[in-house]
Every structure is written in C-alpha cells, then in structure tokens.
Amino acid sequence: MINLSQTKVFGGWHKQYQHTSTVLNCDMRFAIFLPETAGPTSPVPVLYWLSGLTCTDENFMQKAAAFKKAAELGIAIVAPDTSPRGEGVPDDPDGKYDFGLGAGFYLNATQEPWKKHYQMYSYVVNELPELIETYFPVTPDKAISGHSMGGHGALTIGINNPEDYVSISAFSPICHPSIVPWGEKAFRHYLGEDKTTWQPYDAVSLINQHPVTTPILVDQGDADGFLHEQLKPETLLAAAKANNVPLTLRMQPGYDHSYFFIQTFIEEHLEFHAEHLRRDAW
Amino acid sequence: MINLSQTKVFGGWHKQYQHTSTVLNCDMRFAIFLPETAGPTSPVPVLYWLSGLTCTDENFMQKAAAFKKAAELGIAIVAPDTSPRGEGVPDDPDGKYDFGLGAGFYLNATQEPWKKHYQMYSYVVNELPELIETYFPVTPDKAISGHSMGGHGALTIGINNPEDYVSISAFSPICHPSIVPWGEKAFRHYLGEDKTTWQPYDAVSLINQHPVTTPILVDQGDADGFLHEQLKPETLLAAAKANNVPLTLRMQPGYDHSYFFIQTFIEEHLEFHAEHLRRDAW
Numbered sequence A, B: 001m002i003n004l005s006q007t008k009v010f011g012g013w014h015k016q017y018q019h020t021s022t023v024l025n026c027d028m029r030f031a032i033f034l035p036e037t038a039g040p041t042s043p044v045p046v047l048y049w050l051s052g053l054t055c056t057d058e059n060f061m062q063k064a065a066a067f068k069k070a071a072e073l074g075i076a077i078v079a080p081d082t083s084p085r086g087e088g089v090p091d092d093p094d095g096k097y098d099f100g101l102g103a104g105f106y107l108n109a110t111q112e113p114w115k116k117h118y119q120m121y122s123y124v125v126n127e128l129p130e131l132i133e134t135y136f137p138v139t140p141d142k143a144i145s146g147h148s149m150g151g152h153g154a155l156t157i158g159i160n161n162p163e164d165y166v167s168i169s170a171f172s173p174i175c176h177p178s179i180v181p182w183g184e185k186a187f188r189h190y191l192g193e194d195k196t197t198w199q200p201y202d203a204v205s206l207i208n209q210h211p212v213t214t215p216i217l218v219d220q221g222d223a224d225g226f227l228h229e230q231l232k233p234e235t236l237l238a239a240a241k242a243n244n245v246p247l248t249l250r251m252q253p254g255y256d257h258s259y260f261f262i263q264t265f266i267e268e269h270l271e272f273h274a275e276h277l278r279r280d281a282w
Helices: A058-063 A066-071 A120-135 A151-160 A179-192 A203-209 A227-231 A234-242 A259-281 B059-061 B068-074 B120-135 B147-161 B180-193 B195-201 B203-207 B227-231 B232-240 B259-281
Strands: A001-011 A013-021 A026-034 A044-050 A074-080 A138-147 A165-171 A217-223 A247-252 B002-009 B012-019 B025-032 B044-050 B076-080 B138-147 B165-171 B216-221 B248-253
Touching: A001 B259, A013 A066, A013 A120, A026 A058, A026 A120, A044 A120, A044 A151, A044 A259, A058 A074, A058 A120, A058 A259, A058 B059, A066 A074, A066 A259, A066 B259, A074 A120, A120 A138, A120 A151, A138 A151, A138 A259, A151 A165, A151 A203, A151 A217, A179 A227, A203 A234, A217 A227, A217 A234, A217 A259, A234 A247, A234 B059, A247 A259, A247 B012, A259 B002, A259 B068, A259 B180, B012 B068, B012 B120, B025 B059, B025 B120, B044 B120, B044 B147, B044 B259, B059 B076, B059 B259, B068 B076, B068 B259, B076 B120, B120 B138, B120 B147, B138 B147, B147 B165, B147 B195, B147 B203, B147 B216, B165 B259, B180 B195, B180 B227, B195 B203, B216 B227, B216 B259, B232 B248, B248 B259
Parallel strands: A044 A074, A044 A138, A138 A165, A165 A217, A217 A247, B044 B076, B044 B138, B138 B165, B165 B216, B216 B248
Antiparallel strands: A001 A013, A013 A026, A026 A074, B002 B012, B012 B025, B025 B076
C-alpha cells in the first residue's frame, strides 16, 4: 500500500493511498479522513462514503465539508473510487459518463468483458474494510452513506449486510435502478438480460424481499434535475412503509444534485450515524 | 451581466455571473454567496475573497467550507477570478503557472503587453464592488481575505484602502513579494525594473510607509512547502510590530498550503470579519 498524500485538516489527517486490489484486478486509490483522536489505544468507527457517477475518491473529501463534524464526533471516513481503473479496464464503448469507468454501480458484474474488473460490491463490502481494519486505528463498527449512484450503493450494500452496517444514509440516491435509464443500462451490461439477477442491487426490490431494521436517512432536493427520471425516492418510501423499514425521507425544497446540497446536510448525516455507532458500541 | 448558475446552499444561494469588465477589457466571471437573510430590506455586508495562483472563482466556493458560518453570520462572499481571461489576453510565454493567466497578482500592470488587461487592482477595488453594490442586496460594508497570491492581494488592497475594508485576513499570504521568486517575476513583467513602482503592491513595504489601524489576521501552516522561499510571514510580523499595526499572525503546526488548511480555520476568519463588520455598522 502506497501513501500518496497526507494533509492535516481539523487536527486530523486526510490521506490518500494506492493499493493492488485482488477482487478488482487492478490498482485502486482510496482516501481516508482520520480524526485527531484516532490512535492504537483509541480506535474510531468508520463511515464509508460512496460517490456518484464520474467521481473519484476526491470529490467528497474536497467538497462535502464533512471533516469538522467528523473530527468532533470522532468518526473516520473512507472514500473509495467509483469503479476499477487503469490499463486493461474496459470502459463504455460509447464513452458516456454513466457506464464503465467512474460508473461501477457497486455491483459484481457477471458478464464479459466486465466481470474481470467490475466487482465493486465485493471490494466495498469485503476487501476495502479488511484493508482499513488492518492498517488503520479503527473499530469494526461501520456505517455507510453515498450520493446518487453512491446512494444506491449505500442503500443496497447496507440492506444486504445489516450485520455489518449500523446505519445507512443517502443523498439523492438512485432508489429503484431496475426501472430507470441509468440503472437499466448499467445492469443490462454488467449483469445481463435476466432481471432476477438485478434484484439484489435494487434497493426497492431488496426492501420488499428482506425488510431490515437498519435505520435509513435519505435527503433529496426537490430542484434536482434527475429526480423524476432517475432517482424516484417515492418508490423507496412506499416500499419502506409497506415493510415497516425505518426510513426517513426528507424532501429538501430548492436543493439540486450538487455537493452544495450535500455540504448543507452532511453534518446531520454524520450525527445520525454517530448516534447509531455509539449505540452499537455499548 | 449573465447568470451562469445558481445553487441553493445552507438556505442561501451560490451564484456565478459573467460580465464585461471595462477595466480589464475582457469578459470576467465571478461567484457570490448570498445568505438566506439577504434581501432588499435587509442587505448584508460583503467579504471579498481573493484566490491564489491557478485558481478561478470556483476553488474557494467549492472547497473552503465557508457557507455554513457565513449563512449564520449573515455575510455575503464574493470571489472574483484571479486574472483577466479570454482570447487576446496574453499569458506567460513559458506557460508557467505563476505568471499570466491565473496569476494577475492583484496589481495594475504598466508594461506592454500586460497593461491592456492586467488591471486586477482596479477591478477588485472599484469595478467589482460597484457592480456588486448595484445588483445585489448588500451594504457598502466590506472586509477582505485571500490565500497565497490572494493573501498578498487582500493585504495590499486592504492596507491601501483602509477606509473601504474594515478588516483584513489572509491564509499563507505572499507577504513580501518584492524579495521572493513569485513576486519578483510577476512585478518585473507587469511593473518593470524600477522597484519603487513595486512598493504599493508589497505588504511589508506598505506597512512601513503607511501604518494602518485596520485589524489583520493571518494564518500560516508551518508544514507549508512555500513558507520559507515564497511567503515569509516573519517579515510581515516584524513590520507590523515596528509600526504598531494590529496584526495577529498564527503559525499553525502541521498544516500545509491547501484548502484543507483553509477550511480548518475559515470559520474563525469569518467570525473575525463579522465582529468588525458589525462594529462598522453601528
């Protein structure tokens, strides 16, 4: 593992690393924020942040304004990249932003030529936490959050692994990818035409099949240009209600899909996760 | 004036505009943050933020994490670009980052081929505030801050115009540009070989010639790679002490030259300016 950068921020550290991923078959970069209080005798819990289409490990870390509150609450934040990268990793042949590089959709591809590298589900659920828990002063206590495609990732990974993540949150998530253009395109290529294989990666389908008791917080701006065609939070809310899943959906008037929206509410998400991480630690 | 974007953030608005600058002879872009409380019957004071080498209006607005506190304090923030731009605006013939485009040094050039466009001093001191005060719900109360080259800009513009700016702050400013590589290169090209013409743009020289009573706050990271060769805050501190200028210089252990450093302390700078802006309004 190579340390690419380390920068002091709010008394703690933002660091970037490169490592060779076994499940993704390529070199990957991730970033971690470690609060000042984190140390071998005082490990801290971890919030995993999954970014949206086109992002890398840097977008959230530079634009979300999350570190002041994370430092105060004593929470580490880990931000992986959004897809495998590098020579030999196939990209969308049409060069579009919504598939291929920067658009791994946090699933395990089963189709050629994608399946060799596009295994972001296993990377986020298994390989990355193992690495983080081996090399950094953290506890096994985990929460998960994300934005847009990463909100989809946080919901599906959190719901599929209720014993691993104490709480789930999302900003502007793709709630029901099986029925929207971004999700249909990605799932068809990565998973094939059999839609039963899509269900484990669709938050609405998951909630209907496996209602969890994990608390879920979702913020969605009502001025978000992707709201009606791609995001569909009303489908998630209906599924949660029908299955008694503890979901709070907050429609935020006037807010769009940007990091300005995220920075406005990220401190409330951190407080939400901190409450459940503390409860888990008792 | 063309509105290029508007995004809700912390209840207020981040907006970008393009306008034709008379003093710079080109089209310019700037960004403004307006807190929710700003309106025709409740105008707010303005903090002008000057960015460093290579930046545009976007760096501070996206990375500084300033809006939560600015919203709370009821302060607008205006971020201009760092140089004239566009077709016909000459750039460093060597293509370096430290001169020409993105490196206007907040001065009025007197030399060919620079003087037609490189008039950032007049733009920031006169043209931009006139525009802001005409079109936005702001008071004439102004404070000024900046980073690196923009810290130099904030110091020199603030000290040269003590009646216009109630307080001055800077992160990692180029304190004594006349004697450091970045400043010498820029001043020689923009202003010529006669070093007496450099003095109005050198904070240390200015303080020695025109001691002001404007309160000044400077934060400087001691892990900043540019500290000893380019920034030299000790020269500013010595000049301020010798002339009884109310300067507070805080050396911040472990911090570097990045926006992670800025976001760590920006709220304290906003509180510093708010205190003096309130006092001015009484």
